[in-house]
Amino acid sequence: MTTYLTADLSDTDNATWLAQLPELHGNGHTVDITGSRVTLTQATLDVLADLSDERDGHYDGSLLWIDGTGYTVNPLGRSILDLAQDVAAQRNIETTAAAEVVTTYVDQISDDTSMWCAETSTLTEAGERVVVTAIEIGYANSLHSTAEDLMLDELEQVPAKLRALHVQEAQLIGERDDLVRKLMKTSVARPRIAEAAELSVDRLYQIKDHRR
Numbered sequence: 001m002t003t004y005l006t007a008d009l010s011d012t013d014n015a016t017w018l019a020q021l022p023e024l025h026g027n028g029h030t031v032d033i034t035g036s037r038v039t040l041t042q043a044t045l046d047v048l049a050d051l052s053d054e055r056d057g058h059y060d061g062s063l064l065w066i067d068g069t070g071y072t073v074n075p076l077g078r079s080i081l082d083l084a085q086d087v088a089a090q091r092n093i094e095t096t097a098a099a100e101v102v103t104t105y106v107d108q109i110s111d112d113t114s115m116w117c118a119e120t121s122t123l124t125e126a127g128e129r130v131v132v133t134a135i136e137i138g139y140a141n142s143l144h145s146t147a148e149d150l151m152l153d154e155l156e157q158v159p160a161k162l163r164a165l166h167v168q169e170a171q172l173i174g175e176r177d178d179l180v181r182k183l184m185k186t187s188v189a190r191p192r193i194a195e196a197a198e199l200s201v202d203r204l205y206q207i208k209d210h211r212r
Helices: 014-019 043-049 080-091 097-108 125-140 146-184 190-197 201-208
Strands: 004-008 032-034 037-041 063-066 069-072
Touching: 014 032, 014 037, 014 063, 037 043, 043 069, 063 097, 080 097, 080 125, 097 125, 146 201, 190 201
Parallel strands: none
Antiparallel strands: 004 037, 032 037, 063 069
């Protein structure tokens, strides 16, 4: 999974300058700009780390240096989709279903700025821990699959119903064949018997002779 990081620079000019750095464009790396905030991938940051420490744009492992000022680089929090993809992979469920679970818990902490960043719609590290723990507890106590459990219960009943139908079908076929054999010994026209049984005349003779 791609890791994203952010840094709040002093102004939009610095953000634009960084986004246009030749070393980034030449390697296909990009910097997203929102005002004076820049968002970049770990791979892009690695390119900046390889720059000389005398160059603007150099990243020294903790600070991004531009025009003599060091800017702190922070991991961008996890989005609901990011976390949902993890849950989906761990629980072997659809991402959309996992997103519903994650959203349920995010809604409960979204007013706490230490856990949820409304500006970027992402969880902080603390928020992610709280949500992940809550999800694990919820699954341990079967709190996330009430509707799904009901469907599973219904599904588990279907094979038994099918077996019962197969038994009933076999019984009805037996009754039909007995009636066909009895009628074949009477003066009732064969086409009339076939019509009543919804069978072909040829099939009547197969039943009469106990041929399948």
